[in-house]
Amino acid sequence: MLLDALTLQLGYNATLVAIGATMLGVAAGAVGAFLYLRKRALVSDAVSHATLPGLALAFLVLVALGGDGRLLPVLMLGSALSSWVGLWLVSWMGRATRLSEDAAIGAVLSVFFGFGIVLLTVIQTLSAGRQAGLEGFLLGSTAGMLRGDALLIAAGGALVLAATFVLRRPLLMIAFDEGHAEVQGLNVRALDLMLMTLVMAVTVVGLKIVGLILIVALLIIPPVAARFWTEDATTVALLSGLFGGLSGYAGAALSATAPDLPTGPIIVLMAFALFAASLFFAPSRGILAAALRHRRLQHRVHLRQGLLALAHGQPVYERLTQRMLRDHGLVRADGVATEAGRRAAAAALRDEARWQELRRADTLSELAPRDDGLTRIEEVLTRDQLAELDARLTPREAL
Amino acid sequence: MSPLDLVTDHGQPVREDLGHLPLALRGVTVSYGAEPVVFSVDMSVAPGAMTAIIGPNGAGKSTLLKAALGVVKPLAGRVTAWGAPLASQRARIAYVPQRASVDWDFPTQVRDVVLMGLYRELGLLRRVRARHMDKVMACLDRVGMAEFADRQIGQLSGGQQQRVFLARALAQEADLYLLDEPFAGVDAATEAAIIAVLKSLRDEGKTVVAVHHDLSTVEAYFDRVFLINRRRMAEGPVAEAFTDETLRATYGGRLGDGLVARAG
Numbered sequence: 001m002l003l004d005a006l007t008l009q010l011g012y013n014a015t016l017v018a019i020g021a022t023m024l025g026v027a028a029g030a031v032g033a034f035l036y037l038r039k040r041a042l043v044s045d046a047v048s049h050a051t052l053p054g055l056a057l058a059f060l061v062l063v064a065l066g067g068d069g070r071l072l073p074v075l076m077l078g079s080a081l082s083s084w085v086g087l088w089l090v091s092w093m094g095r096a097t098r099l100s101e102d103a104a105i106g107a108v109l110s111v112f113f114g115f116g117i118v119l120l121t122v123i124q125t126l127s128a129g130r131q132a133g134l135e136g137f138l139l140g141s142t143a144g145m146l147r148g149d150a151l152l153i154a155a156g157g158a159l160v161l162a163a164t165f166v167l168r169r170p171l172l173m174i175a176f177d178e179g180h181a182e183v184q185g186l187n188v189r190a191l192d193l194m195l196m197t198l199v200m201a202v203t204v205v206g207l208k209i210v211g212l213i214l215i216v217a218l219l220i221i222p223p224v225a226a227r228f229w230t231e232d233a234t235t236v237a238l239l240s241g242l243f244g245g246l247s248g249y250a251g252a253a254l255s256a257t258a259p260d261l262p263t264g265p266i267i268v269l270m271a272f273a274l275f276a277a278s279l280f281f282a283p284s285r286g287i288l289a290a291a292l293r294h295r296r297l298q299h300r301v302h303l304r305q306g307l308l309a310l311a312h313g314q315p316v317y318e319r320l321t322q323r324m325l326r327d328h329g330l331v332r333a334d335g336v337a338t339e340a341g342r343r344a345a346a347a348a349l350r351d352e353a354r355w356q357e358l359r360r361a362d363t364l365s366e367l368a369p370r371d372d373g374l375t376r377i378e379e380v381l382t383r384d385q386l387a388e389l390d391a392r393l394t395p396r397e398a399l
Numbered sequence: 400m401s402p403l404d405l406v407t408d409h410g411q412p413v414r415e416d417l418g419h420l421p422l423a424l425r426g427v428t429v430s431y432g433a434e435p436v437v438f439s440v441d442m443s444v445a446p447g448a449m450t451a452i453i454g455p456n457g458a459g460k461s462t463l464l465k466a467a468l469g470v471v472k473p474l475a476g477r478v479t480a481w482g483a484p485l486a487s488q489r490a491r492i493a494y495v496p497q498r499a500s501v502d503w504d505f506p507t508q509v510r511d512v513v514l515m516g517l518y519r520e521l522g523l524l525r526r527v528r529a530r531h532m533d534k535v536m537a538c539l540d541r542v543g544m545a546e547f548a549d550r551q552i553g554q555l556s557g558g559q560q561q562r563v564f565l566a567r568a569l570a571q572e573a574d575l576y577l578l579d580e581p582f583a584g585v586d587a588a589t590e591a592a593i594i595a596v597l598k599s600l601r602d603e604g605k606t607v608v609a610v611h612h613d614l615s616t617v618e619a620y621f622d623r624v625f626l627i628n629r630r631r632m633a634e635g636p637v638a639e640a641f642t643d644e645t646l647r648a649t650y651g652g653r654l655g656d657g658l659v660a661r662a663g
Contacts, residue, residue, distance in 0.1 A: 365651040373438030
């Protein structure tokens with residue numbers, strides 16, 4: 001069954017949903033990458049929650065005109081309009097008052113969402129039973145999705161993706177260095193507005209499948225996961241799109257395997273699985289790699305400090321230091337230095353003495369910042385420089 | 400220190416008695432990433448003296464202070480206060496941060512900032528009484544800021560803000576005062592006021608340690624110096640440890656105007 005789902009063998013409708021969800025995921029991931037790099041991820045929360053009143057109002061208008069309240073294109077239009085108003089309010093509050101953006105986002109998000117919920121309740125009392133579809137927009141529902149809806153979603157996702165591709169260069173410029181971008185003649189405000197419009201478009205396109213509460217996750221989790229793997233912004237955007245697409249595809253396919261599985265939450269859980277894997281296993285930025293690096297450094301530090309203590313005849317207190325010395329065969333179990341230990345300690349001491357002398361030598365002292373306690377001086381100096389240093393040392397030091 | 404530590408047993412080490420030192424670091428190494436920022440530093444802060452921590456930019460001065468405060472965890476080594484683990488001695492240690500680390504738009508008045516110095520005394524539930532406010536005002540008076548008690552902190556000049564921070568540390572009635580660049584970006588009057596307060600603390604037998612970057616005032620202000628450039632370069636009374644040789648070793652070829660001013 002699972003394999004059938006992942007290979008799109010569950011029938012025409014499920015396949016359509018999967019294609020729509022994939023397209024949506026790729027678009028959300030790509031747009032989300034620029035949103036994340038611009039450090040305005042939270043705005044998407046306001047944008048998505050602000051769709052609800054428009055969605056409900058559009059439904060009411062449709063019903064009042066005697067039509068089917070669930071006509072997706074009209075609902076999307078209504079959502080877009082009200083989320084525009086919300087977005088405008090956030091930016092207006094930032095400009096007109098001393099409120100910071102996060103406070104404005106919190107205010108707009110909750111007020112619009114609250115108003116939307118009130119409207120939903122009104123709809124429920126007006127036409128009991130008929131509005132069943134509307135709640136589905138909160139968390140996403142693909143049950144009874146029409147072929148046209150799926151195509152609309154796929155097309156909308158493709159359109160957003162194309163626009164993001166065209167705007168990728170200026171968007172990266174304002175994300176990295178606003179001031180420079182402005183001097184280059186870029187209209188930062190207009191570009192920010194376009195970015196927010198793309199976010200809004202993703203939200204509206206994703207209403208049906210992922211729902212307005214969870215769409216934020218599809219915008220933010222893929223870029224954050226992608227960031228673990230690369231130090232290059234364009235690669236972040238590409239990977240983010242890939243992660244978004246994978247989540248959308250796997251989530252939609254999985255939710256098709258059982259009748260009551262909600263699509264939106266499963267897509268988000270897929271995205272989270274990718275994030276968790278990235279968090280732990282990414283090379284260099286992942287926490288496993290970081291922990292290993294930290295441990296290796298700690299061992300080197302303890303070994304080095306242990307050797308220096310041996311060289312100076314000082315006692316070694318710390319357990320880890322004792323263990324490192326023992327494990328490397330530098331001291332015996334009773335704490336007495338072995339032959340190898342004495343040699344290594346003497347070498348460490350000579351290294352230290354050389355570094356110290358290097359600071360006093362006018363010709364070499366500019367290399368002093370390379371001395372971090374762990375770097376051997378042979379790695380920094382040429383053979384001639386080393387000889388020069390040792391010549392200064394011999395009269396005074398007898399190792 | 401437990402008496403057990405003093406026993407020598409089959410070559411096991413005897414612990415050094417650090418009980419007389421307000422602050423002692425032994426073999427402290429700190430790293431934020433791939434390499435040590437501070438390597439194997441020993442530091443012995445003498446009681447009842449004013450010590451300057453000196454070194455070039457990026458030499459690990461602030462990091463050393465953070466390790467001494469227990470804010471960053473060292474990769475190796477240990478920190479003791481009066482011979483005991485740092486955590487048990489927090490009430491006796493006051494800290495004055497760099498001014499840049501604070502949100503000056505924060506809605507709070509000068510007196511409330513100083514009152515925060517009494518947190519250990521007040522805890523979660525105790526009421527703020529007249530005697531607490533008296534203490535706050537006495538501390539503000541000591542730094543010459545009593546008349547500004549009702550100001551919002553953002554309305555003060557840089558020097559005044561620094562004095563308020565010092566007053567907050569005073570309110571704590573600690574035995575050891577750690578200051579991170581207390582004279583950075585303050586006016587001459589403030590500098591004089593702060594140094595006068597610090598010297599009076601020293602004369603009361605308290606211990607003062609400050610990260611300092613103006614080499615020309617070291618001899619006038621401090622009793623002892625601690626020179627650092629990733630490693631401990633020198634430590635001791637100013638006359639012994641603050642010499643051309645130790646400064647050259649610490650600053651290398653990049654010896655700036657500071658030493659010139661000192662020599663001249």
